[in-house]
Amino acid sequence: MKKTVLVVLAVVYFGGTQCIPAQSGKPATLFTQQINQAEYQRLNFADSADYKDAVRGFIAAPESDIILNAKGEPATDLRQYDFIKGKAPATVNPALWRHAEINTIRGLFKVTDDVYQVRGLDLTNITFIKTQSGYLVIDPLTNPNATKAAFDLVKKHVGNYPIIAIISTHSHTDHFGGISGLAKHEDILSGKIKYIAPKGFYEEAVSENVFLGNAMGRRGIYQFALGTPANVTGRVDNGLGKFYLGAYDPAVLWRPNIIIDHTGQKLNIDGVELVFQYTPETEAPAEMMFFYPAKKIFFVAELGNRTLHNVLPPRGVKVRDARSWAAYLDETVTLFGNETEFVVPAHTWPFFGKERSLNFLEKQRDLYKYIHDQTIHLANLGLNQEEIAATIRLPESLDKEWFNQDFYGTVRHNVKAVYQYYIGWFDGHPANYDRLTPKEEAVRYVEWFGGEKAALEKAAASYEKGDYRWVIQALKWVVFANGENKEARNLQADAFEQLGYQSRSSIWRNMYLTAAKELREGNVTKNLPRQNKSYIKDLTIDDLFTFLSISIDGTKAAGKEFQIRFDISDEKQSFYVFLKNGVLHHKPSSGKERVQFALTLPKSKLLEFISTPENVDTVVNSQSVKTTGDISKLKLLASLITVFDINWNIITD
Ligand SMILES: [Zn+2]
Incomplete structure (x- = not known):
């Protein structure tokens, strides 16, 4: 973490x-x-x-x-x-x-x-x-x-x-x-x-x-x-x-x-x-x-x-x-x-x-071997991931041991992993191969349910019957179609919460209760810093450029090109970095590549550039940084970097 x-x-x-600890949730x-x-x-x-x-x-x-x-x-x-x-x-x-x-x-x-x-x-x-x-x-x-x-x-x-x-x-x-x-x-x-x-x-x-x-x-x-x-x-x-x-x-x-x-x-x-x-x-x-x-x-x-x-x-x-x-x-x-x-x-x-x-x-x-073997056995009988999860039962000799309980992983989600390991996420049904996005499906489902109000009435009736797994599924469409629907959010939160209370797995409990909390109060990550810098300082220069490539916004980068050399003074390493076809590449520099811009900087300044690209001017004006050539190329690179924000949505669109 x-x-x-x-x-x-x-x-x-x-x-x-x-x-x-104050009890913040509803009763069981x-x-x-x-x-x-x-x-x-x-x-x-x-x-x-x-x-x-x-x-x-x-x-x-x-x-x-x-x-x-x-x-x-x-x-x-x-x-x-x-x-x-x-x-x-x-x-x-x-x-x-x-x-x-x-x-x-x-x-x-x-x-x-x-x-x-x-x-x-x-x-x-x-x-x-x-x-x-x-x-x-x-x-x-x-x-x-x-x-x-x-x-x-x-x-x-x-x-x-x-x-x-x-x-x-x-x-x-x-x-x-x-x-x-x-x-x-x-x-x-x-x-x-x-x-x-x-x-x-x-x-x-x-x-x-x-x-x-x-x-x-x-x-x-x-x-x-x-x-x-x-x-x-x-x-x-x-x-x-x-x-x-x-x-x-x-x-x-x-x-x-x-x-x-x-x-x-x-x-x-x-x-x-x-x-x-x-x-x-x-x-x-x-x-x-x-x-x-x-x-x-x-x-x-x-x-x-x-x-x-x-x-x-x-x-x-x-x-x-x-x-x-x-x-x-x-x-x-x-x-x-x-x-x-x-x-x-x-x-x-x-x-x-x-x-x-x-x-x-x-x-x-x-x-682990039973989960492995029986997942493949059941897949060969034509069952998909959900069907395997609903079908598989451990032998009593394994199931009754306290140390085999699903306090962390569960048999039900591990069978899906075995399935995925061998034949991937796709269940074989062509309707599932190229689905609409969740938002696109949500809007259509809600319309077919007869609107948000009708969907909620049905969901409330299912909740009263204790059918919580269905309630969270059905209301996913309402909340994705309209994240502002408080009633839908609260009812889905209530169903998640009961499932959390029932879960033997701490992971399932934690996920369900976090979902309930975010539905009621908004994302728990809303006040967190936009990027986690943990361990970045420990990376090799090669790894840093790999991370930089991942951080490039491909849409913005399409159609643009540049060649830059980075000489990392304290690590005594040089990298040739170039953008082509929307992709940022890096390789150790021979010193002979034709570049439009070159800069000599310590690793700490490279880290600063990657973490806060908007401060590119501050970085190049630092005493420890020397540059030659067309600085607009470095500024172009800076403008293509996305600094990732941890506050992305899970429970809403
Ligand atoms: Zn560990």
Whole structure:
């Protein structure tokens, strides 16, 4: 998730002192209460093993429930979810409530000798392995302030030793963004501190967070409910753990200095020998797991979780390969299953004991393989995505395990991802191949419904019957046809809200409740900065020009041409940049290309130019910038750059 977004939302929703969550939503209807009650029959709520595992090895609570930023100001309050205790309220699915309660447990825990975890300070766990002379740290959280707080806790209770090495298991922000809370960048650049990550880590992190940042960022606000308060009618969990919104210092993206690129690769880190399993194209495009033989611990990264994960999360990513995912977990069982006595996931709490560890690995493997195989099976029977989602049922042996519940990903949306992975978004029906835009369809549907008023009357009758899924579908057309129709917005919001209350998946709850909030109050992003600059400063010059190409408005650029050379003085790199056929190209400059304009500038000025193209004059007039040739070409480039705005509409046209 994007730091600027978190920071601004924190200002809106978090006062900096203790949060007293106010219930802002409507009560649960009888239909919702019945659906939620049925969860008690479906699952074994008397099983308390998860609670016991989650507190096992507890050493100490966080020094303070207020996490401070580098200026010493309160960045967040860890108590914001402490209302989640005891019996589920009517407005939360009871299985999700149970999971959400366990995810509020926080502090320092001993997994086994020399292996410690700090959990509950962030979405992710941070693990510290004591080496001969310091610590090896696994997954340095999302933000540096939580990471520093975790390290302080370890130093106080385990020992004040230096950081020897850091591992990021994969290319998602919550596994690398907080590294500056542990180390200085120069110590990573010099190799003094080892920074270990899988092959493709940096490239994939750039792709998600920068190239697609504005699209995924906005959708991520829905997935994680970042604009919705934490309370019994709002956000209660993020499936993998808790997001603590806050005014943190920015996350960073640093390049690793040791790359893992094959299974069986071994590293001896200050006396700690690890055996890696390289698992690309699974939960992340670049990911790895590893075994610590001396302690019999398998670190399963995010391929194994105490929830079903996403084959394709709603924030939108490259669709994941469920078959590889299951195959790698099977390889884990083959390679390390016999020796494993603990399984430590990157999120949620560990598995203790050989039998339970193996049961977990095998049943998560089979969860993904069942979803994979049966989706294709049903596709071969002619079912489309919605039909597969409505048909597929897990075997009871998989369905009843608490760690297989769809608290994050769901079977119903994962089958659509498997379908998409193999045969794409198209369901084969020619009417769906070249549809009108949603707005164009909306206007026609509403006309055929007999107008907005008639549509609303029908929708209200469906709402009274508890047919909420249909209400949100039907009213989508009314709201898209006329976003000003308050009555339609409010009724659709009510239906979304009830669906949110019913959802076992935190993601579904978060999306539905965010939709309800935006329908009632307008976009939660309306006051956010127009562009997220997170990580841009960490990009290579090559990546910066790739981002610049994406930022070009093709319609405006059509029919225009120029050739410009950029000499980046502090990086000692030159790029030849030219516009042709509405496309901006860049390549390393030989210095011999014919250009109309050339400029020498430091990377910081290139960043300024890309982020604020309207300030092109200020950039070229800076002392550190030298130019030759026809400056109108640079101004033309500046005029073609779109600075993306995160406040794009989802719930309305
Ligand atoms: Zn994660």
